[in-house]
Amino acid sequence: MKDDPASHCAAQGLNTEDGGPSPSVQRGGSRTPPRPDDGGSGHSRAPPGTHNDIPAHSSPRNVKVGSAYEFLAALKRSRNTTIDLGGRTLSFVSSSVANPDLTVLNGTLKCRSLVVEPSATNFCCRNLIFQFSQVGGAEDAAADPLVAVRGTQGVVLEACKFGDCGQGRPAASWAGDDAACAGAGLCASDGAMVLAMGCEFNRNAGAGLVADGPKTVVIAHCLWSGNNGTSGVLAQRGAEVKLERSGTCAGNRYVGMFAHGGGKIVATRVVCNDNHNDGAMAANGGSLTLDACKMVAISRSGVFVAEGSSKATVTGLEIVARSVRRGQTEPVGDGIVLRAGASCRVRGAKIDGCLGALTVFGAGSRLRASDVVVTNSRQGLRVCGGTCALKRSTLDGCAVTAIEAAESDSSVTAVDVTVKSCGGRGVHVERAALATLTKCVVERAGADGVFADGVGTVVEMEDVAVTRSTSCGVLVLNGGRAHIQGGECTDGASFGVTVEGRGTAAKISGMVCARNARSGLVAMDGAEVAATKCSVEGNAKYGGVSWGGSSSLVLEDCKVVGNGEAATFTCQGGTVTER
Structure with missing residues (x-):
């Protein structure tokens, strides 16, 4: 001026x-x-x-x-x-x-x-x-x-x-x-x-x-x-x-x-x-x-960034969206929403009581967020087209899903993110989307801790702790793929890692799969699981299971001990290979 x-x-x-x-x-x-x-x-x-x-x-x-x-x-x-x-x-x-x-x-x-x-x-x-x-x-x-x-x-x-x-x-x-x-x-x-x-x-x-x-x-x-x-x-x-x-x-x-x-x-x-x-x-x-x-x-969204070259830079934002109706507190509106190629950079935010705390729609939309705390919302992060990079954040008490990525042009990268006490799945990836999780924690999910579904869908996990899930710790279905390095899948109410369906595969190295209420590593209905240098112990039933069709479970240099019924189990043509 x-x-x-x-x-x-x-x-x-x-x-x-x-x-x-x-x-x-x-x-x-x-x-x-x-x-x-x-x-x-x-x-x-x-x-x-x-x-x-x-x-x-x-x-x-x-x-x-x-x-x-x-x-x-x-x-x-x-x-x-x-x-x-x-x-x-x-x-x-x-x-x-x-x-x-x-x-x-x-x-x-x-x-x-x-x-x-x-x-x-x-x-x-x-x-x-x-x-x-x-x-x-x-x-x-x-x-x-x-x-x-x-x-x-x-x-x-x-x-x-x-x-x-x-x-x-x-x-x-x-x-x-x-x-x-x-x-x-x-x-x-x-x-x-x-x-x-x-x-x-x-x-x-x-x-x-x-x-x-x-x-x-x-x-x-x-x-x-x-x-x-x-x-x-x-x-x-x-x-x-x-x-x-x-x-x-x-x-x-x-x-x-x-x-x-x-x-x-x-x-x-x-x-x-x-x-x-x-x-x-x-x-x-x-x-x-x-x-x-x-x-x-708010009625629709706290921050709405729409269309092409529109952009927002947000620091220290607070969004409080909950309403009280008939004596009950319920989420309303969305927190931060991007559409149709817009971009947003968030450095610190507290988001409470939203339908969707962070929402990205449309190819080309880009959200980079760090130091975000989400509480009491229906969904934490949802990406349907576009990309999101989330760091050093906590998604607590989401009623449905904490992190969701859908559509082929969707990707989520989460580093040092804690997901806890969500009502549904901790991380949900489908329809050829990509999720990359590094040094994250997913605990007390109301369903599966991490879920991947569909051909082209990929979940990459490095040093991720999935604990106390109500259903499977990690579930991969219908042609999806998982790459897991390090971390743990422990204390779940069902299977540790389950991979199901022909063309569905998981490569796992250096992970601890322990103390789950059923079996540790499971390949079903033609799926392929290759585990290297993993510790599979203390699960209530079997350490490893290969069930049905041409299902294949390969355990290479793995420690499979202390499981309730046996180290491994095969059924209906499934195979287990230990090296």
């Missing part, structure tokens, strides 16, 4: 540190020298047929106005001036600000629209309420934001409120890039630079705050944007919004924060609460950067 809006606030007599007026404004001190376009006199003559109640001054001064007429005259005729409304409510249809170095303080402006033109540099507002007026008819106001800043540099808004714009028309009538500013509380466009401090945007028929167009920058501190017709904050077509020093986007009809069509939102310590669709969304090439943000009471 070429200019710092905060410096303009100081030049306008607003103290950016404590929010109070600077001594120069209180005393009417100097701001800028007289401009040459009035002949150096500090005054200009009124054009014929106009009133000259408030002369145009170039030297700095304070003006108190008592009526809408005086206020509009001051806007048109003054420069380098502080206009004090004295707490009054002034009503007019619409107006514009064209002169530079104006400050407006302390009051309520009821209007259809106020336009800040590019020439009105360093325009400041403090302690103002902008309230939509039906004068002129809501139909006429359909294309207008309440306040429009068009290419203006150095605009500062402090402790202002923008509300009720476009009320009386349905929010759905404002959709698409060109209509995004319609019904908005504030729309900055065409390269404008705006600093908003402690402002509120409420009950507008469009978005609360809109930044539109390349080089448009809005910096907002301590913002509240709630109950608006579309989104709380919208950045689009190359514009950038920075939400700093905390803020809230709550109760908006669609999205709390929306980066669309190349727009960018950077948010720090922002709470998105009870928005009807998403807490934050990026679409059509939009970009989100979220730091220490919180998504509460």
